Structures are given as structure tokens and as C-alpha cells.
Amino acid sequence: MITLFKDEEIILIQRRHWLPFFSKSISLLFLAILPFIIFALSQALPQNIQIIFLNYSNYYFFFTFSLIFILWLIFVVLWTNYYLDFILITNKRIIDVEQFNLFKRDESELRFEDVEDIKVEISGIIPSLFKFGNINIQSAGETREIILKNIPDPYKIKDLVAHQIEKNKELKK
Amino acid sequence: MPLEIIQVLNTLSGALFVFLILAFIFLSWALNYHWNRYEISITRTHLIKKVYFIVSGILLLVLLILFLNFK
Numbered sequence: 001m002i003t004l005f006k007d008e009e010i011i012l013i014q015r016r017h018w019l020p021f022f023s024k025s026i027s028l029l030f031l032a033i034l035p036f037i038i039f040a041l042s043q044a045l046p047q048n049i050q051i052i053f054l055n056y057s058n059y060y061f062f063f064t065f066s067l068i069f070i071l072w073l074i075f076v077v078l079w080t081n082y083y084l085d086f087i088l089i090t091n092k093r094i095i096d097v098e099q100f101n102l103f104k105r106d107e108s109e110l111r112f113e114d115v116e117d118i119k120v121e122i123s124g125i126i127p128s129l130f131k132f133g134n135i136n137i138q139s140a141g142e143t144r145e146i147i148l149k150n151i152p153d154p155y156k157i158k159d160l161v162a163h164q165i166e167k168n169k170e171l172k173k
Numbered sequence: 174m175p176l177e178i179i180q181v182l183n184t185l186s187g188a189l190f191v192f193l194i195l196a197f198i199f200l201s202w203a204l205n206y207h208w209n210r211y212e213i214s215i216t217r218t219h220l221i222k223k224v225y226f227i228v229s230g231i232l233l234l235v236l237l238i239l240f241l242n243f244k
Binding site: 059 | 204208211221
């Protein structure tokens with residue numbers, strides 16, 4: 001749970017890009033539809049195989065719906081990992097929350113005064129097309145480096161962080 | 174249908190059904206913990222829970238009907 005300081009304000013909550021989550025979801029959807037496709041195709045098979053499918057259809061659909069239920073649970077876990085994985089930019093710091101799975105969660109933070117360098121990295125055809133990438137923030141503090149992964153429009157976030165750093169410097173003067 | 178195959182399928186489906194119920198209970202507990210503890214918006218948490226339990230409930234009901242159908 002993230003606790004903000006007294007005079008701290010949230011400027012932006014940014015989730016990771018939806019594409020990696022979407023591609024996993026599509027695979028799950030395909031797996032869920034597959035048993036129905038197999039059942040439909042079984043009608044084109046020789047009659048003795050058709051009879052086996054029809055005789056055991058109750059069991060077939062029970063196992064099919066069991067698979068769908070398992071895929072649904074996997075989908076909810078994936079969605080939760082996606083949904084609870086975000087970066088939070090406040091007027092004082094950047095908080096990176098990485099939800100790897102239900103039993104591994106990592107929270108790291110970086111104060112603006114410790115930031116030394118910000119780099120944006122967009123590598124690959126798909127990240128370039130969909131405009132998402134990593135933001136690498138080097139620091140002088142205890143946390144040497146924070147990599148914000150799969151961030152949509154990373155240049156905009158980089159500009160926002162740079163702007164906040166400048167603002168903080170001016171306030172300290 | 175050969176009786177041995179039916180017995181094996183009945184045992185398998187019974188065990189699978191119990192496993193699914195247990196997996197559902199465990200995951201619901203783990204997911205609820207995460208949604209309540211780490212979610213930022215409370216109203217959205219309620220909506221997420223509603224959708225999760227309604228869809229899971231429907232799927233479990235379908236499974237139960239199918240299970241009772243061949244028992």
C-alpha cells in the first residue's frame with residue numbers, strides 16, 4: 001500500500017501498455033474456443049469417431065467447461081497483475097510498482113532530487129508501432145536505477161519527470 | 174459405453190470438480206487480498222469483484238449441471 005507524504009500530490013498514475021496483456025488474453029481466448037472447434041470438426045470425421053464424440057459428449061463438455069473455468073481464473077490473475085502494475089508520479093517522487101504475480105510484488109521509489117539521468121528506450125517493431133517502451137532512470141541515491149517497463153508514450157512521461165525535477169529545483173532555491 | 178471407462182471418467186471429473194472449487198476458493202482469497210490492499214479506487218474494486226464472482230458463479234453452475242447430468 002502506498003502512503004503519501006503530508007504535502008504530496010499525485011500527478012499521474014500510469015499503467016503499463018495494454019499490448020503484452022492483450023496478446024496473452026488472445027491466446028487464452030483461442031484455447032477456450034478450441035474445444036468447440038474440435039467438436040464442430042468431429043462431425044466431418046468418420047461415423048465411428050462421431051459416435052464416440054456423441055456418446056461421451058457430457059464428459060467432453062464437462063472437461064471443456066473445466067478448461068474454460070481454469071482459463072478464466074488465469075485471465076483474472078493476469079488482469080490483476082496488469083492492473084496493479086503501475087507507476088505513480090507525484091510532485092516529490094516516482095513510485096514504480098511491479099506486480100510480477102500474486103506472490104511477488106516490488107515497489108521502488110525515487111525522489112526527484114536524486115535523479116541524475118533519464119533515458120527512453122523503444123526497441124523492436126511492435127513497441128515502435130504502438131509507441132511504448134522503457135524509461136531508464138539513473139539516480140544518485142540508494143536506488144541506483146529504476147527501469148519503468150512497457151510504458152505507453154514514454155517521451156511524454158520523460159518530459160513530465162524532467163519538468164517535475166526542474167520545478168522541484170526552483171522550489172528549493 | 175464400457176463401464177471401466179465411465180468409472181474412470183466419473184472419478185476424474187469428480188476429482189477435477191473438487192480441485193476447481195478449492196482453486197477458486199484459494200484464488201478468490203488471494204485476489205480479494207490484492208484488490209483490497211493495492212487498488213487505488215474503491216468503486217472500481219467493487220465492480221471488479223462483482224464481475225469476477227458473477228462470471229465464476231455462472232461457470233461453476235454450468236459445471237455443476239454438467240457434473241450432475243452424468244452422475
